[in-house]
Amino acid sequence: DAGVIQSPRHEVTEMGQEVTLRCKPISGHNSLFWYRQTMMRGLELLIYFNNNVPIDDSGMPEDRFSAKMPNASFSTLKIQPSEPRDSAVYFCASSGFGFRYFGPGTRLTVT
Amino acid sequence: DQQVKQNSPSLSVQEGRISILNCDYTNSMFDYFLWYKKYPAEGPTFLISISSIKDKNEDGRFTVFLNKSAKHLSLHIVPSQPGDSAVYFCAASRFGNEKLTFGTGTRLTIIP
Numbered sequence: 001d002a003g004v005i006q007s008p009r010h011e012v013t014e015m016g017q018e019v020t021l022r023c024k025p026i027s028g029h030n031s032l033f034w035y036r037q038t039m040m041r042g043l044e045l046l047i048y049f050n051n052n053v054p055i056d057d058s059g060m061p062e063d064r065f066s067a068k069m070p071n072a073s074f075s076t077l078k079i080q081p082s083e084p085r086d087s088a089v090y091f092c093a094s095s096g097f098g099f100r101y102f103g104p105g106t107r108l109t110v111t
Numbered sequence: 112d113q114q115v116k117q118n119s120p121s122l123s124v125q126e127g128r129i130s131i132l133n134c135d136y137t138n139s140m141f142d143y144f145l146w147y148k149k150y151p152a153e154g155p156t157f158l159i160s161i162s163s164i165k166d167k168n169e170d171g172r173f174t175v176f177l178n179k180s181a182k183h184l185s186l187h188i189v190p191s192q193p194g195d196s197a198v199y200f201c202a203a204s205r206f207g208n209e210k211l212t213f214g215t216g217t218r219l220t221i222i223p
Contacts, residue, residue, distance in 0.1 A: 004154070031209055041113070042215035043155070043200060056210060091154050100211070102154025 004103035006092050012109045018080040021106045024073055025094030033093040033100070034067055034077050043091070049075065082110045114138045115203050117214035125222050130188040132217050134201030137182065141203040145211070146175060146186050149198040158199075159186070162206060188219075196221045 005024040013019055025032045033048040047057040049069045057067070064083070069075040079086055087109050093102040116135045124130045134144075142163035147155035161168040161175045161184070168175050174187045188195055201214040 033209075035213075040215070042115075042117075043202075043213035045210060045212070048209060050209070093154070095209070099157055102156070104152065104154050 004092055004094055004101055006090075006103035006106050008106060009104065010107045010109075012111065013082055014111055015083055016081045017110075018078065019082045019086075019108060019110075021077040021090050021092075021108070023075045023077070023092030023103060025075070025092070026096065026101055027073065029094035029096030029101075030072070031095045032069060032075050033095075034075070035091040035093065035102075037089040037091060037105070046077070079108075082108075084110045086110050112137075113215070114141075115201055115212050115214040117199075117201055117217050119217050120215070121218040121220070123220045123222055124191050126193060127190045130186075130191045130195065130219055130221070132186040132188075132199050132201075132219065134184050134186075134214055135182060136184075136203050138203070138212075139182070140205055141212075143204050143206040144175070144177060144184050145202045145204075146173075147200040147202060147213075149200065149216070155200055191219075191221045193221050193223055195219060 007022045031050050034046040035043050037043050046059045047067045052069045067077045089105045089107050091105045093100050114137050145160040146158040148158045149155040159170050159173050159175050161177050177184045198216045198218050200216045202211045204211045
């Protein structure tokens with residue numbers, strides 16, 4: 001299995017632009033998580049889905065952030081409009097049998 | 112409000128010696144604790160866990176200790192090896208709950 005796949009691995013964009021991060025979970029896993037890593041706050045859970053349904057989005061910082069999971073093999077995290085304070089590493093993770101597997105992350109830089 | 116705290120951002124240890132990483136939590140409802148290890152440009156990977164019914168769990172060179180009264184856990188690595196150099200995250204949850212709360216991480220450097 002290829003593990004959790006995220007794209008792009010790096011994204012540099014200007015303030016105000018829309019950013020879309022993508023994730024393909026491990027096949028057969030029924031839960032998917034989006035995390036953000038910063039130096040100050042460590043790994044923060046933004047949102048998680050179970051069987052494609054959003055269960056808890058209380059970590060989504062504000063309305064500029066949105067996430068979708070249209071099917072069991074794909075999810076997106078969108079930021080519109082992006083701001084410099086959104087610069088961080090964004091991880092997607094999936095779990096199906098108790099263990100959580102993380103993707104390699106997308107490093108987002110907003111200038 | 113940081114419910115899981117790792118107060119040491121970094122730690123350096125000589126190869127072959129013991130590495131001790133610490134973690135404190137504030138939420139008394141947490142009853143399941145995990146450690147993750149993260150190399151640069153990779154996602155975190157699961158290392159070891161412990162439930163609140165135990166005070167120690169061992170897996171090879173890695174041992175996690177839990178002190179519920181102090182709301183404190185620690186990860187011991189013995190002996191430390193260069194490949195252990197990474198960022199270590201402590202995480203906590205209520206058992207069976209998918210929501211993990213992570214700390215800010217401790218960067219461990221093993222000196223050859």
